[in-house]
Amino acid sequence: xxxxxxxxxxxxxxxxxxxxxxxxxxxxxxxxxxxxxxxxxxxxxxxxxxxxxxxxxxxxxxxxxxxxxxxxxxxxxxxxxxxxxxxxxxxxxxxxxxxxxxxxxxxxxxxxxxxxxxxxxxxxxxxxxxxxxxxxxxxxxxxxxxxxxxxxxxxxxxxxxxxxxxxxxxxxxxxxxxxxxxxxxxxxxxxxxxxxxxxxxxxxxxxxxxxxxxxxxxxxxxxxxxxxxxxxxxxxxxxxxxxxxxxxxxxxxxxxxxxxxxxxxxxxxxxxxxxxxxxxxxxxxxxxxxxxxxxxxxxxxxxxxxxxxxxxxxxxxxxxxxxxxxxxxxxxxxxxxxxxxxxxxxxxxxxxxxxxxxxxxxxxxxxxxxxxxxxxxxxxxxxxxxxxxxxxxxxxxxxxxxxxxxxxxxxxxxxxxxxxxxxxxxxxxxxxxxxxxxxxxxxxxxxxxxxxxxxxxxxxxxxxxxxxxxxxxxxxxxxxxxxxxxxxxxxxxxxxxxxxxxxxxxxxxxxxxxxxxxxxxxxxxxxxxxxxxxxxxxxxxxxxxxxxxxxxxxxxxxxxxxxx
Numbered sequence: 001x002x003x004x005x006x007x008x009x010x011x012x013x014x015x016x017x018x019x020x021x022x023x024x025x026x027x028x029x030x031x032x033x034x035x036x037x038x039x040x041x042x043x044x045x046x047x048x049x050x051x052x053x054x055x056x057x058x059x060x061x062x063x064x065x066x067x068x069x070x071x072x073x074x075x076x077x078x079x080x081x082x083x084x085x086x087x088x089x090x091x092x093x094x095x096x097x098x099x100x101x102x103x104x105x106x107x108x109x110x111x112x113x114x115x116x117x118x119x120x121x122x123x124x125x126x127x128x129x130x131x132x133x134x135x136x137x138x139x140x141x142x143x144x145x146x147x148x149x150x151x152x153x154x155x156x157x158x159x160x161x162x163x164x165x166x167x168x169x170x171x172x173x174x175x176x177x178x179x180x181x182x183x184x185x186x187x188x189x190x191x192x193x194x195x196x197x198x199x200x201x202x203x204x205x206x207x208x209x210x211x212x213x214x215x216x217x218x219x220x221x222x223x224x225x226x227x228x229x230x231x232x233x234x235x236x237x238x239x240x241x242x243x244x245x246x247x248x249x250x251x252x253x254x255x256x257x258x259x260x261x262x263x264x265x266x267x268x269x270x271x272x273x274x275x276x277x278x279x280x281x282x283x284x285x286x287x288x289x290x291x292x293x294x295x296x297x298x299x300x301x302x303x304x305x306x307x308x309x310x311x312x313x314x315x316x317x318x319x320x321x322x323x324x325x326x327x328x329x330x331x332x333x334x335x336x337x338x339x340x341x342x343x344x345x346x347x348x349x350x351x352x353x354x355x356x357x358x359x360x361x362x363x364x365x366x367x368x369x370x371x372x373x374x375x376x377x378x379x380x381x382x383x384x385x386x387x388x389x390x391x392x393x394x395x396x397x398x399x400x401x402x403x404x405x406x407x408x409x410x411x412x413x414x415x416x417x418x419x420x421x422x423x424x425x426x427x428x429x430x431x432x433x434x435x436x437x438x439x440x441x442x443x444x445x446x447x448x449x450x451x452x453x454x455x456x457x458x459x460x461x462x463x464x465x466x467x468x469x470x471x472x473x474x475x476x477x478x479x480x481x482x483x484x485x486x487x488x489x490x491x492x493x494x495x496x497x498x499x500x501x502x503x504x505x506x507x508x509x510x511x512x513x514x515x516x517x518x519x520x521x522x523x524x525x526x527x528x529x530x531x532x533x534x535x536x537x538x539x540x541x542x543x544x545x546x547x548x549x550x551x552x553x554x555x556x557x558x559x560x561x562x563x564x
Contacts, residue, residue, distance in 0.1 A: 020416025026221025198415030
């Protein structure tokens with residue numbers, strides 16, 4: 001994994017095209033630019049059964065042998081066929097699988113079909129994306145070598161840790177996006193970071209001067225990510241506060257609609273519909289989005305109550321509605337009324353969480369004496385007029401400029417291309433975790449007796465870098481270690497992270513194993529006088545571990561094993 005502020009010379013000379021890849025929870029897309037003409041970024045707009053759109057659904061259809069049969073829009077639901085037998089079950093598409101990489105509780109992660117691993121789904125989707133990407137690039141620039149001439153910049157949610165990014169790297173390798181796992185031709189940047197770069201480059205009308213601080217709120221389908229940046233100089237950004245994010249994107253409004261439906265027809269009816277006729281349920285959600293969600297402004301004067309005819313939109317649901325629910329629905333002629341109060345509740349449950357995230361970022365900045373001059377909402381969910389209305393109502397007096405750029409759905413992927421063209425755009429980042437290693441010093445009387453080992457020592461956590469610290473790209477944190485025993489022929493560095501600012505032991509709550517780096521220690525004739533410099537280098541989005549044997553000068557680095 002490369003952590004330098006630039007790529008190796010040979011790779012930099014070979015790169016002709018930069019591709020930004022936005023692999024999203026609900027929609028995905030890519031954009032690209034030639035290094036010879038960096039101001040012209042082309043966003044791909046031709047997808048299976050779709051033209052003129054900037055993204056395609058992150059959805060797959062498999063056959064019984066787990067081979068992809070359809071992806072993107074064709075894998076989604078179509079209008080229900082009223083002639084279809086009601087007991088005929090349909091093939092459920094696979095979606096929202098990206099959420100399995102996040103730090104969600106297991107019971108909150110979307111279900112996957114039995115026998116399908118989420119990493120296979122990610123890999124399969126990236127394979128299809130790679131085919132389309134390769135065709136588009138080679139058509140545009142004949143003779144281009146995808147594995148040699150193309151730098152890929154993949155965006156990931158701000159809340160992803162190193163383990164999640166490594167999983168994305170492995171899936172990208174297995175999908176053929178890179179030809180070696182640690183290829184430097186795949187780099188990562190966070191989604192809000194890419195959006196910040198995009199806004200810095202294109203929103204000149206908001207007069208962002210050197211020293212201006214602005215907040216990016218990236219509202220996607222699954223996650224909402226926030227980052228606050230200060231413009232240092234032309235094309236350079238400094239991170240002000242620790243990036244934050246949560247699972248409160250646009251798909252959660254859809255989930256609130258389904259909860260509302262369950263209260264009308266019964267939870268068991270919706271669960272059976274989801275299990276046996278998922279595409280019809282999905283079609284109904286699409287109808288809700290097109291007729292209600294996308295147009296909702298939050299202004300009761302501009303909202304007319306909508307009716308959804310279940311007999312037309314989702315006829316197969318009717319067979320599962322029983323008892324009192326059935327009687328009430330028959331009296332209502334199977335019409336669901338979506339009035340203003342109900343729809344507002346769908347949004348407020350989700351938007352309230354976004355408001356809290358924004359408030360937290362502004363509070364952190366204020367605590368550091370930093371004033372936020374502007375706030376930009378990007379991502380597909382930011383196109384909701386209600387979100388912009390709520391954000392302006394809550395923060396309009398505190399933040400001078402609150403705006404949504406044109407085509408906000410493409411802000412992240414275009415920002416990724418800008419990042420790849422100028423990889424020193426990001427000058428500093430704020431650490432989201434505390435990093436350290438396990439050490440084995442001599443036990444002291446102040447240490448717990450229960451932790452004393454048979455040879456009079458104790459295992460402890462040695463902190464190298466603290467959460468909340470602002471670090472420059474390629475900044476190093478390290479210490480000098482010595483062998484414990486004179487005859488020791490190797491040394492192992494077990495690296496740990498924690499969300500706490502400090503810790504004493506590696507088995508405390510919240511502590512996670514990050515990786516292991518092993519080195520050889522020859523020259524046993526020198527006893528314990530064989531110093532080793534251990535260093536963690538925080539690069540762009542991936543961390544490099546290095547151990548240098550100061551006795552013989554041998555360096556071990558960058559390929560420590562992540563404990564996945």
